[in-house]
Amino acid sequence: MQIEGLQENNTVRITGTIVEGCVFSHEVYGEGFYTFRISSERLSDKADILPVTVSERLIDRELLQVGAKVDIIGQLRSYNNYAGKKNRLILTIFSREIHLAETSEAENEIFLNGFICKPPIYRKTPFGREISDILVAVNRAYHKSDYIPCIAWGRNARYITNLPVGSNIQIWGRVQSRFYQKRIADEIEERIAYEVSVSKIELPDRSQGETPEAGEQKTDRERPELEKQE
Numbered sequence: 001m002q003i004e005g006l007q008e009n010n011t012v013r014i015t016g017t018i019v020e021g022c023v024f025s026h027e028v029y030g031e032g033f034y035t036f037r038i039s040s041e042r043l044s045d046k047a048d049i050l051p052v053t054v055s056e057r058l059i060d061r062e063l064l065q066v067g068a069k070v071d072i073i074g075q076l077r078s079y080n081n082y083a084g085k086k087n088r089l090i091l092t093i094f095s096r097e098i099h100l101a102e103t104s105e106a107e108n109e110i111f112l113n114g115f116i117c118k119p120p121i122y123r124k125t126p127f128g129r130e131i132s133d134i135l136v137a138v139n140r141a142y143h144k145s146d147y148i149p150c151i152a153w154g155r156n157a158r159y160i161t162n163l164p165v166g167s168n169i170q171i172w173g174r175v176q177s178r179f180y181q182k183r184i185a186d187e188i189e190e191r192i193a194y195e196v197s198v199s200k201i202e203l204p205d206r207s208q209g210e211t212p213e214a215g216e217q218k219t220d221r222e223r224p225e226l227e228k229q230e
Contacts, residue, residue, distance in 0.1 A: 009113040010075040010138045010146060012093055012175060015101050016040035016050065016108075022064040025053060032056040035092065036064055038072075040175075041106045048108070048177040050194065053077075054095040069101040076110060076175060076196070078146045089147060091194040093175065108174040110196055112148060113204070114138035115168055122161035132157035134198075136169065152198040160201060172200040 016038030025035045033055055039047045052072060054064070064070070074095040081088045117137040124130055134150045150171060152160050163169070173196045181188050 008075075008111075010077075010111070010140065010148075012072070012074050012076050012110045014038070014040055014050070014093065014108045014175065015069065015071045015103075015106055018064060018066050018068050018070065019049060021066050022054075022061045034061055034064075038070065040108045042108075042176075048175065049192065050175055050177055051092045052095055053092045054098055058095060059098050063100060071099050071101040071107075073097040075140070076112075076146065076148055077140075078148065089149075091148070108176075110171075110173055110175050112136055112138050112150075112171040112196065113168075114148070114171075116160075116163055116165055117147065119165060120161045120163065122157060130154055130157040132161045134160055134169075136171065136196075148196055149193070150196040150198055152201065156198055156201050163203075168204050170202045170204055171196060171198050173198045 018036055019039045020037035022034045022036045025033045027033070033053055035051060035053050037049055037051055039049055041047045052070075052074075054061075072093060072095050074093050074097070076091060077094045078089055078091050081090045114136040115138075116134060118135045121133040122130070123132075130153065132152045134152065136148045136150055138146045138148060140146060150173070160169075176195060176197050178193050178195065180191055180193060182191055183189075
């Protein structure tokens with residue numbers, strides 16, 4: 001499947017190995033939903049540990065055992081968790097199709113068509129690499145939106161930092177995880193965040209000649225988390 005050719009605003013195609021078993025999450029109109037985590041390998045021999053939500057009607061959850069490899073087509077969705085004193089933005093890969101994988105080939109692709117909803121944050125790493133954090137709002141059915149943290153590198157980072165809030169933007173990339181430490185009072189907690197690492201961006205309302213070239217995709221780094229993205 002070529003995600004670049006799809007017309008939906010939010011499409012993920014990913015394969016991975018289940019590393020945390022299936023547990024009940026919630027029920028909507030009598031339909032139960034379960035969550036589990038997969039490990040999706042990178043070319044660098046590292047792996048992203050990513051959360052997945054699946055309906056009990058899509059697959060026998062007894063097949064979703066630790067060690068099983070699955071092929072998923074779905075969307076990257078967000079919701080606010082209001083537990084505690086501060087709400088947190090939670091991301092999950094919402095499965096629309098899921099099968100036991102028949103190949104060992106690793107896939108991790110995402111396409112988003114959304115709108116920049118807060119000013120991009122531009123910085124340089126200690127090694128001089130340019131990065132921009134972007135929060136993209138992607139519309140879905142029933143007047144809902146998903147808020148997806150994204151990170152762009154190099155020329156894409158410089159380009160996107162000058163775009164105003166409200167700009168329509170198309171993004172191609174991969175879903176990745178990132179561990180970070182957060183100080184709470186006198187303790188330091190290790191947490192995990194999820195984001196889209198951008199490999200290509202386009203502005204739908206501009207001509208092809210005005211769109212930036214694909215920037216270099218970097219994945220191994222240290223940087224502060226996006227606000228609310230914990």
